[in-house]
Amino acid sequence: MAATPHGAGGRPRSAQRAAAPLIERRADARRNIASILDAAVLLLSRDADASVADIARAAGVGRVTLYGHFSTRADLVDAVLTRTVEQADATLDATDTAGDPRQALTRLVGASWRIVHQFRSVLQAAQRELPPERIRAVHDRILRRVHTIIDRGRRAGVFRDDLPEEWLVTAVFSLMHAAAEDSAAGKVDTGDAARIIAATLLAALSAPGSTVPTVNL
Amino acid sequence: MAATPHGAGGRPRSAQRAAAPLIERRADARRNIASILDAAVLLLSRDADASVADIARAAGVGRVTLYGHFSTRADLVDAVLTRTVEQADATLDATDTAGDPRQALTRLVGASWRIVHQFRSVLQAAQRELPPERIRAVHDRILRRVHTIIDRGRRAGVFRDDLPEEWLVTAVFSLMHAAAEDSAAGKVDTGDAARIIAATLLAALSAPGSTVPTVNL
DNA sequence: GCTAACTTGAACATCTCTGTTCGGGTTAAA
Protein backbone atom coordinates (compact mmCIF):
# COMPACT_ATOMS: atom_id res chain seq x y z
CA MET A 1 0.00 0.00 0.00
CA ALA A 2 1.24 3.47 -0.77
CA ALA A 3 1.72 5.47 2.35
CA THR A 4 -0.69 8.31 2.71
CA PRO A 5 1.21 11.43 1.77
CA HIS A 6 -0.86 13.49 4.15
CA GLY A 7 1.97 14.27 6.47
CA ALA A 8 0.81 13.88 10.04
CA GLY A 9 -2.35 11.99 9.21
CA GLY A 10 -5.35 14.01 10.40
CA ARG A 11 -5.06 17.54 9.14
CA PRO A 12 -6.93 20.11 11.35
CA ARG A 13 -10.22 20.56 9.54
CA SER A 14 -9.31 22.36 6.36
CA ALA A 15 -9.69 26.08 5.85
CA GLN A 16 -7.38 26.27 8.86
CA ARG A 17 -4.09 24.89 7.67
CA ALA A 18 -1.57 24.03 10.31
CA ALA A 19 1.32 26.44 10.07
CA ALA A 20 3.88 23.62 10.13
CA PRO A 21 3.46 19.85 9.91
CA LEU A 22 3.98 17.89 13.09
CA ILE A 23 6.31 15.50 11.31
CA GLU A 24 8.92 17.11 9.10
CA ARG A 25 8.22 16.42 5.48
CA ARG A 26 10.76 14.95 3.18
CA ALA A 27 12.72 17.38 1.04
CA ASP A 28 10.98 16.44 -2.20
CA ALA A 29 7.60 16.93 -0.59
CA ARG A 30 8.53 20.38 0.56
CA ARG A 31 9.80 21.21 -2.90
CA ASN A 32 6.56 20.08 -4.46
CA ILE A 33 4.44 22.02 -2.05
CA ALA A 34 6.43 25.11 -2.91
CA SER A 35 6.02 24.46 -6.63
CA ILE A 36 2.31 23.97 -6.20
CA LEU A 37 1.88 27.21 -4.30
CA ASP A 38 3.99 29.07 -6.84
CA ALA A 39 1.97 27.72 -9.73
CA ALA A 40 -1.29 28.35 -7.92
CA VAL A 41 -0.43 31.99 -7.29
CA LEU A 42 0.56 32.37 -10.90
CA LEU A 43 -2.54 30.80 -12.39
CA LEU A 44 -4.99 32.24 -9.91
CA SER A 45 -3.53 35.67 -10.55
CA ARG A 46 -4.53 35.32 -14.16
CA ASP A 47 -7.79 33.48 -13.67
CA ALA A 48 -9.61 33.09 -10.40
CA ASP A 49 -11.31 30.00 -11.82
CA ALA A 50 -8.16 28.14 -12.71
CA SER A 51 -8.76 24.44 -12.08
CA VAL A 52 -6.83 22.24 -9.72
CA ALA A 53 -5.76 20.15 -12.68
CA ASP A 54 -4.28 23.17 -14.43
CA ILE A 55 -2.44 24.19 -11.32
CA ALA A 56 -0.99 20.73 -10.83
CA ARG A 57 0.16 20.63 -14.42
CA ALA A 58 1.74 24.07 -14.20
CA ALA A 59 3.50 22.97 -11.04
CA GLY A 60 4.91 19.97 -12.86
CA VAL A 61 3.23 17.68 -10.39
CA GLY A 62 0.60 14.98 -10.59
CA ARG A 63 -2.92 15.87 -9.57
CA VAL A 64 -2.84 13.13 -7.00
CA THR A 65 0.24 14.64 -5.43
CA LEU A 66 -1.47 17.98 -5.15
CA TYR A 67 -4.46 16.43 -3.44
CA GLY A 68 -2.06 14.72 -1.13
CA HIS A 69 -0.96 18.08 0.18
CA PHE A 70 -4.16 20.07 -0.14
CA SER A 71 -7.18 17.97 0.44
CA THR A 72 -9.65 20.29 -1.25
CA ARG A 73 -9.57 23.18 -3.64
CA ALA A 74 -10.61 25.48 -0.82
CA ASP A 75 -7.64 24.27 1.15
CA LEU A 76 -5.32 25.20 -1.64
CA VAL A 77 -6.85 28.60 -2.18
CA ASP A 78 -6.64 29.23 1.53
CA ALA A 79 -2.96 28.41 1.56
CA VAL A 80 -2.32 30.63 -1.43
CA LEU A 81 -4.18 33.54 0.12
CA THR A 82 -2.42 33.10 3.42
CA ARG A 83 0.99 33.00 1.87
CA THR A 84 0.30 36.00 -0.33
CA VAL A 85 -1.00 38.07 2.53
CA GLU A 86 1.92 37.08 4.71
CA GLN A 87 4.34 38.20 2.05
CA ALA A 88 2.48 41.46 1.68
CA ASP A 89 2.57 41.93 5.39
CA ALA A 90 6.31 41.40 5.38
CA THR A 91 6.65 44.12 2.78
CA LEU A 92 4.65 46.44 4.96
CA ASP A 93 6.91 45.64 7.85
CA ALA A 94 9.63 47.38 5.93
CA THR A 95 7.46 50.44 5.46
CA ASP A 96 7.63 53.30 7.91
CA THR A 97 4.14 53.96 9.23
CA ALA A 98 5.12 56.15 12.12
CA GLY A 99 5.05 59.93 12.22
CA ASP A 100 2.41 62.12 10.64
CA PRO A 101 -0.69 59.97 10.00
CA ARG A 102 -1.32 61.48 6.60
CA GLN A 103 2.17 60.75 5.43
CA ALA A 104 2.02 57.32 7.04
CA LEU A 105 -1.16 56.54 5.13
CA THR A 106 0.37 57.82 1.93
CA ARG A 107 3.37 55.57 2.40
CA LEU A 108 1.19 52.61 3.22
CA VAL A 109 -0.83 53.16 0.07
CA GLY A 110 2.34 53.45 -1.94
CA ALA A 111 3.62 50.15 -0.62
CA SER A 112 0.30 48.32 -0.80
CA TRP A 113 -1.46 49.18 -3.94
CA ARG A 114 0.81 47.32 -6.32
CA ILE A 115 0.35 44.18 -4.30
CA VAL A 116 -3.37 44.66 -4.22
CA HIS A 117 -3.30 45.15 -7.93
CA GLN A 118 -1.10 42.19 -8.68
CA PHE A 119 -3.07 39.74 -6.59
CA ARG A 120 -6.58 41.02 -6.98
CA SER A 121 -7.56 37.88 -8.83
CA VAL A 122 -6.29 35.69 -6.01
CA LEU A 123 -8.53 37.58 -3.65
CA GLN A 124 -11.39 37.02 -6.02
CA ALA A 125 -10.76 33.29 -5.98
CA ALA A 126 -10.72 33.36 -2.20
CA GLN A 127 -13.99 35.23 -2.13
CA ARG A 128 -15.62 32.50 -4.16
CA GLU A 129 -14.18 29.68 -2.15
CA LEU A 130 -13.76 30.81 1.44
CA PRO A 131 -16.19 32.18 4.01
CA PRO A 132 -15.88 35.94 4.57
CA GLU A 133 -14.82 35.51 8.19
CA ARG A 134 -11.87 33.49 7.06
CA ILE A 135 -10.78 36.08 4.55
CA ARG A 136 -11.14 38.72 7.20
CA ALA A 137 -9.08 36.66 9.60
CA VAL A 138 -6.27 36.19 7.13
CA HIS A 139 -6.10 39.93 6.63
CA ASP A 140 -6.16 40.63 10.31
CA ARG A 141 -2.65 41.99 10.72
CA ILE A 142 -2.97 44.23 7.69
CA LEU A 143 -6.31 45.56 8.86
CA ARG A 144 -4.74 46.38 12.16
CA ARG A 145 -2.13 48.53 10.50
CA VAL A 146 -4.73 50.66 8.80
CA HIS A 147 -6.72 50.86 12.00
CA THR A 148 -3.71 52.07 13.89
CA ILE A 149 -2.92 54.83 11.45
CA ILE A 150 -6.48 56.04 11.27
CA ASP A 151 -6.74 55.95 15.00
CA ARG A 152 -3.67 58.03 15.41
CA GLY A 153 -4.91 60.46 12.82
CA ARG A 154 -8.18 60.84 14.62
CA ARG A 155 -6.54 61.56 17.91
CA ALA A 156 -4.30 64.07 16.23
CA GLY A 157 -7.38 65.73 14.82
CA VAL A 158 -6.33 65.35 11.19
CA PHE A 159 -8.75 62.53 10.34
CA ARG A 160 -12.48 62.74 10.67
CA ASP A 161 -14.30 61.59 13.73
CA ASP A 162 -17.86 61.79 12.45
CA LEU A 163 -17.97 58.41 10.73
CA PRO A 164 -17.50 54.88 12.10
CA GLU A 165 -13.87 53.85 12.03
CA GLU A 166 -14.78 50.49 10.49
CA TRP A 167 -16.18 52.34 7.55
CA LEU A 168 -13.06 54.38 7.07
CA VAL A 169 -11.03 51.21 6.96
CA THR A 170 -13.45 49.80 4.42
CA ALA A 171 -13.10 52.94 2.36
CA VAL A 172 -9.33 52.57 2.27
CA PHE A 173 -9.52 49.01 0.99
CA SER A 174 -12.37 49.68 -1.34
CA LEU A 175 -10.63 52.56 -3.09
CA MET A 176 -7.40 50.66 -3.41
CA HIS A 177 -9.14 47.75 -5.04
CA ALA A 178 -11.14 50.03 -7.29
CA ALA A 179 -7.94 51.69 -8.43
CA ALA A 180 -6.43 48.29 -9.10
CA GLU A 181 -9.36 47.40 -11.34
CA ASP A 182 -9.24 50.72 -13.16
CA SER A 183 -5.55 50.39 -13.68
CA ALA A 184 -5.95 46.86 -14.99
CA ALA A 185 -8.61 48.16 -17.36
CA GLY A 186 -6.27 50.87 -18.55
CA LYS A 187 -8.49 53.60 -17.21
CA VAL A 188 -5.97 54.87 -14.74
CA ASP A 189 -2.29 55.41 -15.38
CA THR A 190 -0.46 52.76 -13.40
CA GLY A 191 2.42 55.03 -12.56
CA ASP A 192 0.04 57.63 -11.22
CA ALA A 193 -2.25 55.34 -9.28
CA ALA A 194 -0.58 55.67 -5.91
CA ARG A 195 -0.86 59.42 -6.01
CA ILE A 196 -4.47 59.27 -7.10
CA ILE A 197 -5.46 56.86 -4.38
CA ALA A 198 -3.62 58.75 -1.68
CA ALA A 199 -5.08 62.08 -2.76
CA THR A 200 -8.58 60.67 -2.75
CA LEU A 201 -8.16 58.97 0.60
CA LEU A 202 -6.61 61.91 2.37
CA ALA A 203 -9.53 64.03 1.28
CA ALA A 204 -12.08 61.37 2.21
CA LEU A 205 -10.58 61.04 5.68
CA SER A 206 -10.37 64.76 6.36
CA ALA A 207 -12.58 66.16 9.07
CA PRO A 208 -15.46 68.38 7.91
CA GLY A 209 -14.49 72.00 8.40
CA SER A 210 -10.81 71.30 7.89
CA THR A 211 -8.85 72.02 4.76
CA VAL A 212 -8.32 69.30 2.17
CA PRO A 213 -4.61 68.48 2.18
CA THR A 214 -2.48 68.67 -0.91
CA VAL A 215 -0.70 65.49 -1.95
CA ASN A 216 3.03 65.36 -1.72
CA LEU A 217 4.75 62.29 -3.00
CA MET B 1 -43.90 19.65 -34.73
CA ALA B 2 -44.00 22.05 -31.90
CA ALA B 3 -43.41 25.55 -33.12
CA THR B 4 -40.16 27.04 -32.01
CA PRO B 5 -41.01 29.40 -29.20
CA HIS B 6 -38.15 31.64 -30.08
CA GLY B 7 -40.28 34.52 -31.18
CA ALA B 8 -38.88 36.00 -34.34
CA GLY B 9 -36.54 33.15 -35.15
CA GLY B 10 -32.94 34.33 -35.17
CA ARG B 11 -32.25 36.26 -31.99
CA PRO B 12 -29.42 38.86 -32.41
CA ARG B 13 -26.39 37.04 -31.10
CA SER B 14 -27.10 36.80 -27.42
CA ALA B 15 -25.67 39.18 -24.87
CA GLN B 16 -27.49 41.77 -26.92
CA ARG B 17 -31.17 41.10 -26.44
CA ALA B 18 -33.54 42.82 -28.79
CA ALA B 19 -35.53 45.36 -26.81
CA ALA B 20 -38.84 44.14 -28.25
CA PRO B 21 -39.67 41.10 -30.39
CA LEU B 22 -40.36 41.71 -34.03
CA ILE B 23 -43.51 39.63 -33.89
CA GLU B 24 -45.77 40.28 -30.93
CA ARG B 25 -45.72 37.38 -28.54
CA ARG B 26 -48.83 35.71 -27.33
CA ALA B 27 -50.19 36.85 -23.99
CA ASP B 28 -49.18 33.70 -22.11
CA ALA B 29 -45.66 33.95 -23.45
CA ARG B 30 -45.36 37.51 -22.24
CA ARG B 31 -46.68 36.48 -18.86
CA ASN B 32 -44.15 33.72 -18.58
CA ILE B 33 -41.28 35.93 -19.58
CA ALA B 34 -42.30 38.33 -16.86
CA SER B 35 -42.53 35.52 -14.30
CA ILE B 36 -39.12 34.26 -15.29
CA LEU B 37 -37.53 37.66 -14.94
CA ASP B 38 -39.22 38.20 -11.59
CA ALA B 39 -38.05 34.87 -10.29
CA ALA B 40 -34.57 35.39 -11.68
CA VAL B 41 -34.20 38.73 -9.96
CA LEU B 42 -35.40 37.20 -6.73
CA LEU B 43 -33.11 34.20 -6.77
CA LEU B 44 -30.08 35.97 -8.16
CA SER B 45 -30.48 38.60 -5.46
CA ARG B 46 -30.02 35.91 -2.89
CA ASP B 47 -27.46 33.81 -4.69
CA ALA B 48 -25.49 34.88 -7.71
CA ASP B 49 -24.99 31.22 -8.58
CA ALA B 50 -28.65 30.27 -8.66
CA SER B 51 -29.14 27.70 -11.41
CA VAL B 52 -31.39 28.04 -14.41
CA ALA B 53 -33.35 25.05 -13.17
CA ASP B 54 -34.03 26.75 -9.84
CA ILE B 55 -35.12 29.92 -11.54
CA ALA B 56 -37.49 28.07 -13.84
CA ARG B 57 -39.01 26.23 -10.91
CA ALA B 58 -39.42 29.42 -8.91
CA ALA B 59 -41.08 31.02 -11.90
CA GLY B 60 -43.55 28.15 -12.08
CA VAL B 61 -42.40 27.38 -15.58
CA GLY B 62 -40.77 24.45 -17.30
CA ARG B 63 -37.06 24.60 -17.90
CA VAL B 64 -37.67 24.11 -21.58
CA THR B 65 -39.94 27.12 -21.64
CA LEU B 66 -37.27 29.23 -20.06
CA TYR B 67 -34.73 28.14 -22.64
CA GLY B 68 -37.28 28.98 -25.26
CA HIS B 69 -37.13 32.60 -24.20
CA PHE B 70 -33.54 32.90 -23.08
CA SER B 71 -31.28 30.71 -25.07
CA THR B 72 -28.42 30.68 -22.60
CA ARG B 73 -27.85 31.48 -18.97
CA ALA B 74 -25.86 34.52 -19.98
CA ASP B 75 -28.82 35.68 -21.99
CA LEU B 76 -31.04 35.47 -18.95
CA VAL B 77 -28.60 37.23 -16.68
CA ASP B 78 -28.19 39.94 -19.25
CA ALA B 79 -31.93 40.47 -19.41
CA VAL B 80 -32.18 40.59 -15.64
CA LEU B 81 -29.38 43.09 -15.34
CA THR B 82 -30.80 45.24 -18.08
CA ARG B 83 -34.23 45.30 -16.55
CA THR B 84 -32.90 46.06 -13.10
CA VAL B 85 -30.74 48.88 -14.29
CA GLU B 86 -33.55 50.31 -16.35
CA GLN B 87 -35.80 50.33 -13.32
CA ALA B 88 -33.10 51.98 -11.27
CA ASP B 89 -32.65 54.53 -13.97
CA ALA B 90 -36.35 55.28 -13.90
CA THR B 91 -36.13 55.89 -10.17
CA LEU B 92 -33.29 58.30 -10.75
CA ASP B 93 -35.38 60.08 -13.34
CA ALA B 94 -37.63 61.07 -10.48
CA THR B 95 -34.69 62.43 -8.53
CA ASP B 96 -33.74 66.06 -8.79
CA THR B 97 -30.11 66.26 -9.80
CA ALA B 98 -30.08 69.90 -10.73
CA GLY B 99 -28.87 72.75 -8.57
CA ASP B 100 -25.87 72.67 -6.29
CA PRO B 101 -23.65 69.77 -7.37
CA ARG B 102 -22.95 68.69 -3.81
CA GLN B 103 -26.60 68.52 -2.96
CA ALA B 104 -27.31 66.84 -6.27
CA LEU B 105 -24.73 64.18 -5.52
CA THR B 106 -26.13 63.72 -2.05
CA ARG B 107 -29.60 63.21 -3.45
CA LEU B 108 -28.34 60.81 -6.07
CA VAL B 109 -26.58 58.77 -3.43
CA GLY B 110 -29.70 58.75 -1.31
CA ALA B 111 -31.78 57.45 -4.20
CA SER B 112 -29.22 54.97 -5.45
CA TRP B 113 -27.60 53.22 -2.60
CA ARG B 114 -30.58 51.12 -1.56
CA ILE B 115 -30.89 49.83 -5.08
CA VAL B 116 -27.19 49.10 -5.23
CA HIS B 117 -27.51 47.30 -1.96
CA GLN B 118 -30.56 45.31 -2.87
CA PHE B 119 -29.24 44.11 -6.19
CA ARG B 120 -25.55 43.76 -5.48
CA SER B 121 -25.81 40.03 -5.95
CA VAL B 122 -27.36 40.44 -9.37
CA LEU B 123 -24.41 42.54 -10.37
CA GLN B 124 -22.12 39.85 -9.08
CA ALA B 125 -23.88 37.28 -11.25
CA ALA B 126 -23.48 39.56 -14.22
CA GLN B 127 -19.80 40.00 -13.52
CA ARG B 128 -19.32 36.27 -13.66
CA GLU B 129 -21.33 35.78 -16.81
CA LEU B 130 -21.01 38.86 -18.95
CA PRO B 131 -18.01 40.65 -20.45
CA PRO B 132 -17.09 43.87 -18.64
CA GLU B 133 -17.85 46.02 -21.68
CA ARG B 134 -21.36 44.75 -21.70
CA ILE B 135 -21.88 45.57 -18.05
CA ARG B 136 -20.44 48.97 -18.64
CA ALA B 137 -22.76 49.48 -21.59
CA VAL B 138 -25.83 48.55 -19.61
CA HIS B 139 -24.91 51.12 -16.99
CA ASP B 140 -24.23 53.78 -19.54
CA ARG B 141 -27.11 56.10 -18.72
CA ILE B 142 -26.45 55.92 -15.02
CA LEU B 143 -22.76 56.58 -15.48
CA ARG B 144 -23.65 59.60 -17.51
CA ARG B 145 -25.65 61.04 -14.64
CA VAL B 146 -22.73 60.86 -12.30
CA HIS B 147 -20.46 62.29 -14.92
CA THR B 148 -22.75 65.22 -15.45
CA ILE B 149 -22.93 66.09 -11.79
CA ILE B 150 -19.20 65.81 -11.28
CA ASP B 151 -18.60 67.86 -14.36
CA ARG B 152 -20.86 70.60 -13.14
CA GLY B 153 -19.21 70.54 -9.76
CA ARG B 154 -15.80 70.89 -11.30
CA ARG B 155 -16.80 73.84 -13.37
CA ALA B 156 -18.35 75.43 -10.31
CA GLY B 157 -15.06 74.90 -8.51
CA VAL B 158 -16.56 72.79 -5.71
CA PHE B 159 -15.21 69.45 -6.94
CA ARG B 160 -11.57 68.70 -7.43
CA ASP B 161 -9.88 69.09 -10.77
CA ASP B 162 -6.59 67.40 -9.99
CA LEU B 163 -7.67 63.81 -10.60
CA PRO B 164 -9.04 62.11 -13.73
CA GLU B 165 -12.79 62.40 -13.93
CA GLU B 166 -13.09 58.71 -14.77
CA TRP B 167 -11.51 57.94 -11.47
CA LEU B 168 -13.91 60.13 -9.54
CA VAL B 169 -16.81 58.30 -11.11
CA THR B 170 -15.20 55.00 -10.16
CA ALA B 171 -14.79 56.26 -6.62
CA VAL B 172 -18.48 57.06 -6.39
CA PHE B 173 -19.50 53.58 -7.48
CA SER B 174 -16.84 51.86 -5.50
CA LEU B 175 -17.79 53.50 -2.23
CA MET B 176 -21.48 52.86 -2.76
CA HIS B 177 -20.85 49.19 -3.34
CA ALA B 178 -18.52 48.98 -0.42
CA ALA B 179 -21.15 50.50 1.81
CA ALA B 180 -23.68 48.03 0.51
CA GLU B 181 -21.39 45.16 1.47
CA ASP B 182 -20.70 46.60 4.88
CA SER B 183 -24.34 47.17 5.50
CA ALA B 184 -25.15 43.62 4.43
CA ALA B 185 -22.49 42.41 6.82
CA GLY B 186 -24.01 44.44 9.61
CA LYS B 187 -20.93 46.59 9.92
CA VAL B 188 -22.69 49.78 8.96
CA ASP B 189 -26.09 50.92 10.13
CA THR B 190 -28.42 50.64 7.18
CA GLY B 191 -30.37 53.71 8.14
CA ASP B 192 -27.20 55.72 8.34
CA ALA B 193 -25.53 54.44 5.20
CA ALA B 194 -26.67 57.19 2.86
CA ARG B 195 -25.29 59.87 5.15
CA ILE B 196 -22.01 58.01 5.55
CA ILE B 197 -21.53 57.52 1.85
CA ALA B 198 -22.42 61.09 1.00
CA ALA B 199 -20.15 62.49 3.68
CA THR B 200 -17.25 60.39 2.47
CA LEU B 201 -17.83 61.23 -1.16
CA LEU B 202 -18.23 64.95 -0.68
CA ALA B 203 -14.93 65.01 1.14
CA ALA B 204 -13.22 62.80 -1.43
CA LEU B 205 -14.39 65.04 -4.25
CA SER B 206 -13.39 68.29 -2.59
CA ALA B 207 -10.61 70.27 -4.17
CA PRO B 208 -7.33 70.39 -2.24
CA GLY B 209 -7.11 73.67 -0.41
CA SER B 210 -10.86 73.98 -0.03
CA THR B 211 -12.83 73.26 3.11
CA VAL B 212 -14.40 69.85 3.64
CA PRO B 213 -18.16 70.34 3.53
CA THR B 214 -20.45 69.30 6.34
CA VAL B 215 -23.19 66.85 5.47
CA ASN B 216 -26.73 68.03 5.58
CA LEU B 217 -29.43 65.48 4.92
C1' DG C 1 -63.55 25.88 -33.74
C1' DC C 2 -59.35 25.90 -36.07
C1' DT C 3 -54.65 26.58 -36.00
C1' DA C 4 -50.40 28.09 -34.88
C1' DA C 5 -48.13 29.57 -30.94
C1' DC C 6 -46.91 28.08 -26.76
C1' DT C 7 -45.91 24.89 -22.75
C1' DT C 8 -44.37 20.65 -20.72
C1' DG C 9 -41.95 16.61 -18.33
C1' DA C 10 -38.82 13.31 -19.29
C1' DA C 11 -34.98 11.81 -21.16
C1' DC C 12 -30.68 12.46 -23.28
C1' DA C 13 -26.11 14.21 -24.48
C1' DT C 14 -22.28 16.54 -22.88
C1' DC C 15 -19.03 18.82 -20.27
C1' DT C 16 -16.22 20.05 -16.55
C1' DC C 17 -14.89 19.89 -12.18
C1' DT C 18 -13.75 17.66 -7.84
C1' DG C 19 -12.02 14.07 -5.23
C1' DT C 20 -10.60 8.96 -4.68
C1' DT C 21 -8.50 4.52 -5.54
C1' DC C 22 -5.08 1.41 -7.31
C1' DG C 23 -0.75 -0.57 -8.41
C1' DG C 24 3.59 0.17 -9.32
C1' DG C 25 7.64 3.09 -9.50
C1' DT C 26 11.13 6.57 -7.36
C1' DT C 27 13.78 8.83 -3.87
C1' DA C 28 15.11 10.79 0.47
C1' DA C 29 17.22 9.62 4.52
C1' DA C 30 19.15 6.72 8.29
Added chain:
DNA sequence: TTTAACCCGAACAGAGATGTTCAAGTTAGC
Protein backbone atom coordinates in the same frame (compact mmCIF):
# COMPACT_ATOMS: atom_id res chain seq x y z
C1' DT D 1 21.14 -0.66 1.50
C1' DT D 2 17.09 -0.72 3.22
C1' DT D 3 12.60 1.21 3.82
C1' DA D 4 9.11 4.29 4.48
C1' DA D 5 7.76 8.38 2.50
C1' DC D 6 6.61 10.11 -1.60
C1' DC D 7 5.20 10.50 -6.56
C1' DC D 8 2.67 9.17 -10.62
C1' DG D 9 -0.75 8.08 -14.52
C1' DA D 10 -4.87 5.97 -15.34
C1' DA D 11 -9.12 5.07 -14.26
C1' DC D 12 -13.17 5.55 -11.67
C1' DA D 13 -17.12 7.78 -9.25
C1' DG D 14 -20.23 11.25 -9.07
C1' DA D 15 -22.09 15.60 -8.64
C1' DG D 16 -23.85 19.52 -10.97
C1' DA D 17 -24.83 22.35 -14.66
C1' DT D 18 -26.10 23.58 -19.35
C1' DG D 19 -28.57 22.82 -23.51
C1' DT D 20 -31.37 19.85 -26.76
C1' DT D 21 -34.85 16.74 -28.45
C1' DC D 22 -39.23 14.47 -28.42
C1' DA D 23 -43.99 13.62 -28.43
C1' DA D 24 -47.94 15.14 -26.59
C1' DG D 25 -50.72 18.42 -24.44
C1' DT D 26 -52.93 23.60 -23.81
C1' DT D 27 -54.31 27.95 -25.00
C1' DA D 28 -54.59 32.37 -27.27
C1' DG D 29 -56.50 34.60 -30.96
C1' DC D 30 -58.81 35.12 -35.27
